[in-house]
Amino acid sequence: MNRVVEVLPDLEALIDRALAIVVDKLNTAVAERGIGTIALSGGSTPKPLYEKLAEQSLPWDKIHVFWGDERYVPADHPGSNQRMARLAWLDKVAIPASNIHPMATNESDPAISAQAHEAELQAFFQIKANEFPEFDVILLGIGDDAHTASLFPHTDALQVHDRLITVGSKDGQPRITFTAPLINHARSVIFMVAGASKQSALTQIFASVADDMTYPARLIHPSGELWWLLDQPAGQNLELKT
Ligand code: 6PG
Numbered sequence: 001m002n003r004v005v006e007v008l009p010d011l012e013a014l015i016d017r018a019l020a021i022v023v024d025k026l027n028t029a030v031a032e033r034g035i036g037t038i039a040l041s042g043g044s045t046p047k048p049l050y051e052k053l054a055e056q057s058l059p060w061d062k063i064h065v066f067w068g069d070e071r072y073v074p075a076d077h078p079g080s081n082q083r084m085a086r087l088a089w090l091d092k093v094a095i096p097a098s099n100i101h102p103m104a105t106n107e108s109d110p111a112i113s114a115q116a117h118e119a120e121l122q123a124f125f126q127i128k129a130n131e132f133p134e135f136d137v138i139l140l141g142i143g144d145d146a147h148t149a150s151l152f153p154h155t156d157a158l159q160v161h162d163r164l165i166t167v168g169s170k171d172g173q174p175r176i177t178f179t180a181p182l183i184n185h186a187r188s189v190i191f192m193v194a195g196a197s198k199q200s201a202l203t204q205i206f207a208s209v210a211d212d213m214t215y216p217a218r219l220i221h222p223s224g225e226l227w228w229l230l231d232q233p234a235g236q237n238l239e240l241k242t
C-alpha cells in the first residue's frame with residue numbers, strides 16, 4: 001500500500017486537489033488501457049468535486065462511472081447518491097448513458113439488487129466468481145462513526161470477503177455497497193474528509209491499534225494507491241506514525 005496523507009487549508013483546496021488527482025488517474029487509465037473506471041461516493045463532501053468534473057474536458061466516451069454505495073431509495077429520491085451525481089455532473093457532460101452503471105434499488109429484496117450489480121460488474125470487467133476487478137479510482141468519504149461506503153460499524157457487511165457487492169445497513173435502513181475486498185483491489189482509493197466532526201474518527205482510523213469492526217474505514221488498505229485528502233479542521237490534530 002502506497003499511502004499519501006495531505007492536509008489542505010480548506011474544503012475548496014481539498015476539492016481542487018481531488019480534482020487534479022482524479023483527472024490524472026482517468027486520463028492515464030484511458031491512455032494506458034483505453035478505458036477509465038471510477039466509483040463515486042455519496043454524501044455531501046464530493047458534490048463540489050462532481051460539479052468541477054462537469055467542467056473538465058475528459059474522454060467521456062471512454063470513462064465508466066459506478067457508485068461505491070447507494071441508499072436503498074428510488075433513483076429520484078433526494079437521498080439517492082445516483083441522483084446527486086447526475087445533477088451535479090453526469091447530466092452536464094457527453095457521457096454515454098451506457099457508461100453510467102448505477103446500483104438498482106427497485107427490487108423488493110436489496111440482496112437481489114446486490115447480486116444483480118455483482119453480476120453486472122463481473123460481466124463488465126469480464127471476470128469470474130471470486131475474482132476482483134481493479135477500479136482505476138474509488139472515491140470514499142467517512143462518517144463521524146468511521147464508516148466508509150456503506151460499511152457501517154458492527155454490521156454483517158464488514159465480514160463479507162468473498163463478494164464484490166453486499167447489503168449494508170444504517171440504522172436498519174438497507175444500503176447496497178462495495179465490499180472491503182473490492183475497494184482494496186482498486187488502483188487508487190481517494191478519501192475526501194472535511195470538517196472537525198471527523199477528527200475523532202480519523203484518530204481511530206489512523207491509530208496503530210483499534211477495532212476494525214468499530215471503525216470500518218480501517219479495513220481499507222488497497223494494494224494500489226491510498227490518498228487521504230483532509231481539510232484543516234478534519235486533519236489538524238492527526239498524529240501520523242511515519
Ligand atoms: C453515503 C456515502 C458515505 C459518505 C460518508 C461521508 O452514501 O452517504 O457513501 O459513506 O461518504 O457518510 O458523508 P459526508 O461527505 O456527507 O460527510
